[in-house]
Amino acid sequence: MARPVGAVSGSTFAVLLREHRRRNGLTQAEFAAKAGVGVRTLRDLERGRSRPQRATVDLLVAALGLRGAARDEFLAAARRGESGEPDPSGINLPPAPVLIGREPELTNLATVLRHAAVVTLVGVAGVGKTSLAWAAAHRVAARHPGGVAGIVVTEVSTEADTLATVAGVFGVGRASDLPARFAGRPALLLVDAVERSAESAVTAMLWLRNNTPSLRIIATSRRPSGVAGEYVWPVMPLECPPPGLIELPEIAGYPAAELFLERLRGVGHADVAPADAATVGELVRRLAGLPLALELGAARGRILEVSEILDRYGDRVLDLRREPRDGEATTLREAIAGSYRLLEPAERAALRLLAQFHHRWSVELAEQLFADNHPQPDPGGERDVVALLDRLVELGLVSVRGTGPTRFRMLDMVRDFAVEQSEGEGELASFRDRHAVVMARYAARTAPELVGGALREAATRLDDFNSDLRSALVWAGERDPRTALYLASKLPRWWRLRGNDREGRGWLRRLLDHPDNQRADPTTRAWAGLGLAQLAAEHGDGLAELGGVEAALATFTRLGRVTGQLAARTQLCILHQANGDYEAAREHGEAVLRLATRYGRTRDVVVAENNLTWHDIRVGDLAGARRRLVTVQRLAAGVGEDRLRALAHANLAEVARLDGRYAEAVAIGRRALSQVDQLGDPRHKWRVLGCVALALAQSGRVAEARETMVEVGDPPVVELIEAYLTLAEGDRTAATERFSMAAETLAGRHDVRDVVEALVGVASSTDDPKRRRQALTELDDLCQRSAVSLLARERALLGG
Template sequence: MALAEKLGADPSPELREAHLAVLREETTRLRGSNLRAALTSFVGRDAELALVDRRLAEHRLVTLTGPGGVGKTRLATTAASALAGEQAVWFAELASVSDPADVPQAVLDALGHRTAPHGRDALDRLTDALSPAPAVLVLDNCEHHLDAVASLADGLLGSCPDLRLLATSREPLGLLGEALVPVPPLGLASTGADAAGVLVSPAGRLFVDRARAANPDFAVTAGNAGVVAEICRRLDGLPLAIELAGARIRSLPVDRVLALLDDRFQLLNQGNRAALPRHRTLRAVVDWSWDLLDEAERSVAAALAVFGGSMTAAAVDRVCPGDLPAAVVLSALVDKSLLAVDSVHDGRSIRYRMPDTIREYGLEKLADADRVRAAHARYFREIAEQAAPHLRGPEQLEWAPRLAADRDNFRVALRFACGAGDADTAIRLATALAYYLTMHGDHAEAARLLRMALELPAGATEANRVPATAAYLLNAVLSGEVVPEAIGRCRESAGSEHPSGAVVEPLIALLTGDFDAALAAIDRRQPHPAPLARAMLSFVRALVNGNRGALRQTCDDLAAAAERFRALGERWGMVSSLTYLGITRTMLGDPDAAIAALRCSMAPARELGDDHHQRIWLATAYAHAGDAERAGAELRGVIGSEPAAQHLALARLKLGDLARGDGDLRAADEQYDLAWWAVGPRRDVDPVFRSLHGMARARLALARGACEEARRDLRSALAAASKTSDLVLVAAIGSAIAELPARTGQFAAAAELLGAAGALRGSPDALNPDIARLTGELRAALGDPAAVEATARGNDLNHHEILGLFEHHLAAPADTGR
């Protein structure tokens, strides 16, 4: 009938037969596919592939959404190829279509129909072609012509009942009945994962696959697993970026690739020459997304790049106000895959996160960066000042999580204020954050941030400067940081009547090694009228006594401090006091009491965030009690809990020690390597970690019989430890130095070194597995009386003599005359 209407007369039998033949030919051809065979492996999308399959079984329009380079096209073609054979499967690439009116013809071209004869439009022709039999049509890269694609999809689905559409787009088509499949970045390896953990992660597998294609000799090892994981993390798990980075292994070592990611757009500028231009480089991918934004969206997106971590609509309204409410623009940027809704939020409001790649691009585009950064710093100063009074008592459980959600923003704000020379904002922000930074547990970072603010020219009020000064000094002690110039600048706050000022003078004396002056300063201030100051002074007294080797007095001070903090509902002080009590009891050879104190600290630690630090020291107490299996289980539990970098590194070091003690030197070596990479860039500014890592490496070298390598490692460890105020750490290195003369038959010298280390520590630490083993060997070699006599000689040395003894035994054998 349709043919008769077009001809104006009934067609002849011959013409009807010819027409049917053409239709039969088209129907037969449409049972095929124009999907290209894949040239590379498909990695890490099993869950998403299954979801697409279910969606297609239940819905006729399925849209894969996600940022550019996330792998939407590859996922769509892989899902569609599984359906080929059962029905026709066609792929239409729309990225090159410049005029939205040409979208139907572009799809028709993909089906092999180059023209629309007899004056019929492309949509009618497509309907005729796709309606006779079941078919799946993939519409790729729909985002730049959303209205045209939506109109086409609506028309085809309404006219072709057996047709299913699978679209890829950076934002939804917005049609009724559309089922969305958000395509996330590839899964990353857990923090500090070993080589096996990296290879299990989809992002790690993709990087390794592409790296090996470029360089067949590339392999993931314990030494580079952390680097590979960090590359994938820095690239936001984005498959295209990871592939481009993997290809760089052809000419660059993997650690160099990581270093060059500071300018990722320059590094990742060579891609597949056969790909569409917008997929050849990382910059081209982001350019494409950015160009799809309207002017208001571009302005806000660029301003959002100043945020660290996540953000709320309220923060965005204050930092980068615009004509539209922030929530409206943020929602649009989420739809266009430039922002993600953060899975971690404070329970009060939705938080948004910008991928690092988009953030770097946005900073390039931000014209008035200083103005926006200043607004950001002011806003977060206000938030910190609002929270500060609530952090020193029971309310800290409510307020600390609020600050934790914006921890990265506080860092960014403080660094900007310091860099801009804005002393008022920097000091006020540092003061407001001082207690929170101390509570958080990364004392090395807290000390650096607070010192940076205090280095600005004076001008802040006493109420602003003194709390920041006290917090800096406390974190300097707890992290081992000793910066004489910074300590000198703190002296002006020593006589302050501000409650926080009570600890300034004793902490300065502790950091400069004048323990008697520190104790005298505490005695002059106790009992302090402020309850929190009384508790803090008890805690500082414990730190002083611990560093001068009076460990039993330290235990008394810590117990008193814990009780005072408990009475105030101040959990950080209580947790810290109980944790250090457990550590001290361990060194005194009382692991049962240590375990009890550490277990008491764990529940309140979890209330503040996590108990990783406490569990690491609990594992140490188990090891001293002879229960290596339980110690290892505790450490592995911490490692599997995504701990902070400093806790992960310490857990790895201690797990390596257990492996070494068990004779598994290869496993120990791997754990020490993983610890090195876990700690990240802070290894360059953290003398405590460098000391611990150097000591661990030295003991491993000794276990392998490489005494000179051990000597070099111990020299480095002692040099790093000498830059800290931590004499317990120096004593631990001294115990390791004792292994050197023992290996050459100088058993009396080794016993003297153990005695000297014990004197510095205030305890022989007799249950430490390494010290217990060496002590047994020395007693067997010397006999008990001679071993005791040599140990006593070391016990009788003063501080300076002990350090001289350590240095003497670290000198090259040819240089020693003893």
């Protein structure tokens, strides 16, 4: 039958005793031994079967280490238990629990309870529905002079015994006496665990609504009750710290981490070391911010370190177990299964399918996952996906976080459970096949936006699906190589932006070489080959993929794909320049300019003009380079190409430096830094920092140069900066050695202009005639091979 809230007990003291013991992470046997009382005595006190004696209470207080307000509250509850008198406040509920991270919800619930006759808190087991309901009831108690009380529904509750229990907690003999008891005064009833006997509980609640209109009800359940006028309040897990945080105070500021750390201290665990901060963040994310999971995980802190808890339970949080209740132990798996069983068969299938998403998703992606000859949300395939998601959110199995389309997310442990169920149903492989296809299409839609003003937002959208994209690649790479190749061919620009060029290159090389992909769609293979070369060029190995780019250009030309031709020729311009075939590079650059102009492709015009700037610099036409870069900036601004505009700004700084206008180079470079920094591309940032540091060193601003040089992540450029600094400090011999080392490390890895600059430095700084002649010979040979003309400043340094 139903029972008063807290009455496994029958008294407030019983509930309070049990809660304090659990917060200390102790079993009944452990606590009894610590307090010096019998296990049976403790069990009877926690079940409300006996009244506490004064001496026993003192032992319990000492064992719990209660102080201040907590001790006073415990003693007051014990005194009420001794006398059997009711709580004079009119609140027949356990004391309000101390909640973490729920204050905004409590405030909003207090407002809702002014207007709604029935408020049902819905969520998965262990999310904290009951504690939140208790706290909310205490928060609004003053507004209910008719009394505040609560009952717990059990599996054997009937309508009659539920109503009888309600009458009892309000101090009357029968339910029919309740209208006179309230006499029109507002009262509040908490009905906990409605789902245990939903039909009986709902019928009883309907009777109360019809016969006691001044009574408001706050209920907890794993699903809505359906009572007329019901306000459904989904209870979500506590907010977890996002990945990337490493400072303990910042991580501890998130409610999930705060609760975990408090419970960890409650079991006697020493303060967490700052070095374990990131581990705490990862652990509470794996525990999904679910209060029950956090408490169960923290309870292991009596024996394990935080890192050991993560290692042992990070991949099997469903196995975390709480102590036996009513003779039965409960794992998180069993708790989640309780909510899963409330779903209709078609809803269960939908949950299993949605569990293939690793992070967040949108309504659109959910619809795609259900499309195309794959399991539909219901057998007829007609149910609205929005209604289905609403149902899953309503039950707390799916959460909605933030704004924007991709705001739906499944709790990690719910996802783990659903994946287990999918495997048991024999459908996991087909579901993962479908997920890979959806991810490939999503990448294909997003990749074209990785340019211009949309770049940052598009890259962030792909970042949000990082784990899904990786999972899809791994799975499809084994099961469906063509889908994997199609997916990988859409990601090179994103990989480059995020510094994952080696990983991306490995994927593309492996998938292009896969036997099943030799007859894949030619366009897909062409884009994959082009992407492979772009990624290889990021770490100086683009020439190895030159043949692939030429094959891609042939394919795009044969199929009349202008976008592909422009991209392939642009890459060939870059690769031939790196190979020292500067005329071929110029020819491809000019071909891009002609083609882009013919088809009105302004962005590609900008790219071509930016690439051709190097050839102006090569022949010493710095004025022409400046004019071209100004054009690039103007056109880039017109098409919203912030990235190309920032790169043009960075190139203007370099042109100013090469022209000997060092102060201007520093000023332009520093303005460019803020723009380039927003691109999220460390290589371009290092290049601009290198330009600024070189200009500072060349102008004798040694301290500033050294301060800036620290951030340059390119060792050969750092060597060149050191050479100028050593020269500025008057040590010509050491400067010569530095310039020589820079020339050696820059050769074959950097722009040939950098090597020319280093050799000019050797020849102009050395006092050894033989060393000078040797350097001049190398310089002359390099200029002839690369068709590089010395700048006026360089000729002046060499005395020519």
